[in-house]
Amino acid sequence: MESILKQMVRLLSLIALVYGCCGESQDLSGKVFTIPTNDANPYIKLHANINKPITAMTMCQRFNSGLERGQTLFSLATKSADNELMLYKSSLGTYRVHVRLRSLDFFNLPDGINEWISLCWTWDSKTGLTQLWLNGKRSARRVISPHGTITGEPSIVLGQDQDTYGGGFDPNQSFVGDVTDVHFWDKVLSPCDIKYYMHGQIKSPGNLLNWEALQFTTNGKVFIEKSDFIC
Incomplete structure (x- = not known):
């Protein structure tokens, strides 16, 4: 009897771990993640539908922050590299x-x-071309890491910079503010599709991360509030 009880406890622990790790898919249309504190505890762990190497990508999001200091907007790490894909706002x-x-x-x-x-x-690994779009305006195209691929199980975090796989957070690099409409594709979107996004529309949601069906878990003081991006 004791052996059966131990097995049941292990099974329940495993189920709790699985569901706690992956979370439930939610439609966050019209919602924002709010991170109001400046420390290393709050973050959002995103669970992406990635089952093959990433050879091209587009990541889009909207954010609102009152900070002028540097802060991390998107962090994708693998067990072999903590900065596989990372977007950092250094200053205004x-x-x-x-x-x-x-x-x-x-x-x-x-x-x-x-x-x-x-x-x-x-970013496109074939050419290495990368660019940023902000509020409808495009940066000049640059080249970074051509002929490379992102492989391995990814750890994707909003709000913190991963200095280790899934951790190693520095409060001086944390994001404070609101973030919404996060989408992630395994391709480079066309300029027209990006311009649609810039105006609050979207032709096709992200196939790796979709704000309208987002699987996530949160840690620390992270709140889900109504968005005022479009009223």
Whole structure:
């Protein structure tokens, strides 16, 4: 009897672990994640539908923050590299992209504080071309990590920079504010599709991360509130 009870406890623990890890898919249309505190505890873990190497991508999100200091907007790590794909806002108008441990800085982009910023980031491994779009305006195209692929089980986090796989957070790099409409594709979206997104519309939701069917878990003081991006 004791052996059966132990097996049942293990089974229940496993079920709790699985459901706690993956969370339930939710439609967050018209909602935002709000992170109001400046520390290393709050973050959102996103569970993506990734079953093959990433050779091209587009990540889009909208955010609103009152901070002028650097903060992390998107972090994808694998067990072999913590900065496989990472987008970091260094200061007003300055952004840094990381692809496979290499980085590039983009300067003089249209930006502001306490206002909504619609942002998309693209990268194609065949050419290495990468670019940022902010509020409908595109940066110059640059080259980073051509002929590379992102492989392995990804850990995707909003709100923190992963210095280790799934952890190693630094409060001085944390995001404070609201983030919404996060989508992630395994392709480079066309300029027309990106412009649709910039105006609050979307032709086809992300096939890796879809804000309208998002699987996630949260940690620390993370709230889900109504969006005021479009009223």
